[in-house]
Structure formats: structure tokens, C-alpha cells
Amino acid sequence: MGIAVVVGGGCSGVLATRELLRTGWQVVMVDPGARPGRGLAYGTAAPWHLLNSPAAAMSADPDQPEDFLRWCRVRDPRTAPGAFVPRTWYGDYLTEVLREADRTAQGRLTMQRGRVARVFEPSAAGGPLTVLLGDDVVIPADRVVLALGHPAPSAPARLDPALTRSGGYVADPWRPGALENLPDGPILLIGTGLTAVDVALSLSRAGRRELTAVSRHGLLPQPHRPAPVPGADASSASGTQAAASAVPGPGAVAAAQAATLAALGELTAAGSLATMVRTLRALAERTGDWRAVLDALRPHWDALWRSLPEPEQRRFLRHLARYWEVHRHRMAPAVADEIDGLRERGELRIQAAELCGLLPGAEGVRVVLRERHGGAITTTGYAAVVNCTGPGRLVESDPLVRALVAEGMARPGPYGLGLDTDPHGALLRRDGSAHPALWTLGPTRRGVLWETTAAPEIRAQARALAQAPAGAVGRDLAPVAECVES
Numbered sequence: 001m002g003i004a005v006v007v008g009g010g011c012s013g014v015l016a017t018r019e020l021l022r023t024g025w026q027v028v029m030v031d032p033g034a035r036p037g038r039g040l041a042y043g044t045a046a047p048w049h050l051l052n053s054p055a056a057a058m059s060a061d062p063d064q065p066e067d068f069l070r071w072c073r074v075r076d077p078r079t080a081p082g083a084f085v086p087r088t089w090y091g092d093y094l095t096e097v098l099r100e101a102d103r104t105a106q107g108r109l110t111m112q113r114g115r116v117a118r119v120f121e122p123s124a125a126g127g128p129l130t131v132l133l134g135d136d137v138v139i140p141a142d143r144v145v146l147a148l149g150h151p152a153p154s155a156p157a158r159l160d161p162a163l164t165r166s167g168g169y170v171a172d173p174w175r176p177g178a179l180e181n182l183p184d185g186p187i188l189l190i191g192t193g194l195t196a197v198d199v200a201l202s203l204s205r206a207g208r209r210e211l212t213a214v215s216r217h218g219l220l221p222q223p224h225r226p227a228p229v230p231g232a233d234a235s236s237a238s239g240t241q242a243a244a245s246a247v248p249g250p251g252a253v254a255a256a257q258a259a260t261l262a263a264l265g266e267l268t269a270a271g272s273l274a275t276m277v278r279t280l281r282a283l284a285e286r287t288g289d290w291r292a293v294l295d296a297l298r299p300h301w302d303a304l305w306r307s308l309p310e311p312e313q314r315r316f317l318r319h320l321a322r323y324w325e326v327h328r329h330r331m332a333p334a335v336a337d338e339i340d341g342l343r344e345r346g347e348l349r350i351q352a353a354e355l356c357g358l359l360p361g362a363e364g365v366r367v368v369l370r371e372r373h374g375g376a377i378t379t380t381g382y383a384a385v386v387n388c389t390g391p392g393r394l395v396e397s398d399p400l401v402r403a404l405v406a407e408g409m410a411r412p413g414p415y416g417l418g419l420d421t422d423p424h425g426a427l428l429r430r431d432g433s434a435h436p437a438l439w440t441l442g443p444t445r446r447g448v449l450w451e452t453t454a455a456p457e458i459r460a461q462a463r464a465l466a467q468a469p470a471g472a473v474g475r476d477l478a479p480v481a482e483c484v485e486s
Helices: 011-022 039-041 067-075 088-107 161-164 193-204 237-246 248-260 266-267 274-289 290-309 308-330 332-342 400-404 456-468
Strands: 001-009 026-031 109-113 117-118 129-133 136-143 145-146 187-190 212-214 348-361 364-371 379-380 384-387 424-428 433-439
Touching: 001 011, 001 129, 001 136, 011 026, 011 039, 011 088, 011 456, 026 348, 039 088, 067 088, 067 332, 088 109, 117 400, 129 145, 161 266, 161 348, 187 193, 187 379, 193 212, 193 332, 248 290, 266 274, 274 290, 274 308, 290 308, 332 348, 332 433, 348 379, 364 384
Parallel strands: 001 026, 001 145, 026 109, 145 433, 187 212, 187 384, 212 348
Antiparallel strands: 117 129, 129 136, 348 364, 364 379, 424 433
16 A cells, blocks of 8 residues: 555544554554644543543444443443543543554554654655655655644734733643643633633632633533433422433434434525525424434535535624534533533623733733623733634644645635645645645545534544545545444
8 A cells, every 4th residue: 555644643643544554554653742642632631621522422433333432331331322521531542542553553553753844745756755754754655644633723813922921821721731820810711612611620620710701702612412310300300400301302302303304405405504594493493402403414514514605605604603613512511510600600701702902911911802792892901811712723823734835735725724625635736636645634624524523524534535545536436434423
């Protein structure tokens, strides 16, 4: 098969490496970390940071959807398919997946610690690419797979550069030790998504009791459906128990999902965002279970995304993307309960406002906000500000990607969300032709695809990428059979 260089050792890198080894490639995985398999999501997670998907959905193996669930039950036999386990568990699991792939590959996997600085085209037609690492190590490669994961957060547009040199602004909350030794006093979190939720939990456990999270819409992620409580009486229960006792049973969920799939043709033919949204709302109202509706459509989101004309996709990004995200990317029930508790005790406040300025101030950081409702402009002092806006723009934040784009070996994808690819994951050059030796998967394909950041989608992309024979670029390939569980 030849030599494949996988750039990145997180979830995308492990899944790509596993599949490439299965199909006979010799693989060199390049990652700066000492513990491949961890990546951003699982390398710095605390024990109270839980997966945002149930254990039954997180297998690394498309052929064995319950592989991760079985692995969890070795640690805790009580783990249910719908359990939300610590993210650190998944990091351990990916490390074991990579170790097992190495064992069965019989010497075809090489781990190279470092960062890829450049990728050069072959000097002669048909020759290998040249991969140059930051420490001047050179690796020839017949195929390079960019498994870059999520890009680093972007800096707020209104950030005073002087603030970045102070201890009161945290640019990346996932940097080891980033949340330690923050000044005493109130803390502002920029963002109200899953990153902000994790940061709020960590700061709360560190004894911080004055937290505010701000975003334009002021929307927190919705909670996942809690597990049903057998025999519970909703009329006499309270809190989580009451919510769980009112959860639709498996039969009701299956019926809602069946009704949703029956409407798939109507959704695909909608042609406009307004028609699609009306159909989805009608399904949610008729079935009484919006979660079941969204989960049933998960394997079909990319087809629905591609069915929308470009102006409708732009309208979605401008007006509806945030509402979609908080319903699609949900909190584990236990996490939602904890966040509710922080808010009820007044330890966490959610604010809907536009960030207009971040400046050094006497209190630490002076924050200027424009309220979403009413438009009032306020200036408030905080001891510290933490950037929780989540992934930034890949082309802006990754030096390797910038170099590939500058040299015409790749080009930005639709709406600047990732890189442009053909339907199978081969990068598109500046002239629109598919590169035969440069491939990618996972979050890097966002924009071309919409549902491309979670394990079920990445494992399917990894298999398709590994099975694509030389010369397959631009040709239609048979889809990889995949079992996606919500």
C-alpha cells in the first residue's frame, strides 16, 4: 500500500490510523503529545467532564457498535447503553484502540512526536510527498491524512491586545493549568456552549461562586433525555426523578423516529430552509419528542445540508445555526442538573448580549456589552475573562493549513469553516481538482459536511478514506455501511 502519514493523534487520528493499518498501509502518526489518543477533548478533561453522547454511540469500530460499551463494562459492569461516562474514559479507550491496532499491524505503525511544518509536492510525477516536521525530520509519504481535530479558539474581535499579556484573560481554557491561579473575584465566560459548561463546572469545583456566561443568544445546550426511572410516579417525584419518570418509553421513541424517517423525502425535497424548519417543527409537535426527531435524522443531516441551495445554507448559518447546535449537541443529564443547581444558587448567571469591548481595568478586565433585549450598553469589571467560544477558524489558526492553502495544495471550504474536499475526503486544490495524496476527516470537513465532528461520523469517514484505492479521487465509491446510534 505504501506509507501514510497521519497528522494528529486525537480521536480522528486514532480512527484513521486504525483503518489504514487494517487495509495494509504502513502508518506514521505525528503528534506533539506524549499520549496519543487524547487530543483536545480527552487529554485535558477532568473527571466531572462527561461525554456528550451515550456510551453505546461511541465505538471506534463500525463493525462493532457496542465495542466502547463493552470496554466501559470492564471498568463498571453497571454501565448502561445510555450512560454518559467521563471523557477521560474515552481517552483511555482510544489509547487502547491504538495499542491494539499496533499489536495486530506487526511493526507497520511508527509514532513520531512533533509537529508537521510543511508538506511538499513530489519532485517527479508519481513520487511521494515530503513531510517536514518542525525539528527538521523528513518523512516520505504516499498519502497524508490531516486528522487535525477542532481548531483553536479565535480571539474576540474587540479584545485589547494589552489584555493578552495580563493574567486576567484566558485565551484557551484547555491549555494545561489555564484555570489555575485566576485572580479572586467575578469571572466572565465568553460563550454559553459546551465549552462554557465544562469551564463553569471546573471553576465551581475550585470554589468560584461568581460566574457569568455571555453570548449573543444566551442559550445553553439542551439536556439529553434522562434515563427512565422504572415505577416512578411523576406526580410525587421531583427534580431529575420527575423528569425521568416522564421520559417517553422505547416504544414511543421508536414511533417518533419512524414518523421522522417517513418524512425524510419531504425534508430532502424542501428546497428552502423555511419549509424544512416548518416540517421539523410539525414532526416535533406531532410526535411530542424533538430529541427523537433529531436523532432519527442524524445519519441524514449531510444529505439535508447538501439539498439546500447556497443562499439557504448561508441563511441557516446566520439565523439558525446556534439554535440547531443547542438542540443537537446536548449536555449529559447529570451535567445539566449541576448547571441548573449553579444557576438556582446564583453562582452562575447566563446573559444574552453582544461583546463590544475587552479592556484592561482597575478591577482586572473592563467588559463592554450591548444587551440583546433593549440594546442597553453596560460596562462591568471582572477579575478574569475566559474565552469559551469553542473552535475557531481552521485556516486562520493552523500554520500547516495556512501553508497548504498558500501553496495551492488545498483551499478553504464553504463559508470558511474547514477545508474543501471531494465527497470522499480528498483535499481540493486551489484549481478545484482533487489531490490524490492529501486527505482529511472529521471537523476539518465542516462546511462541505455538516455532521462531521462526532465519533460515529468520523469512524465512517476513516473507513471510507482507508478503503479508497489509488486513483479513486473523483470517482464515486460505494458508501461504507455504518450503524449510527443516537
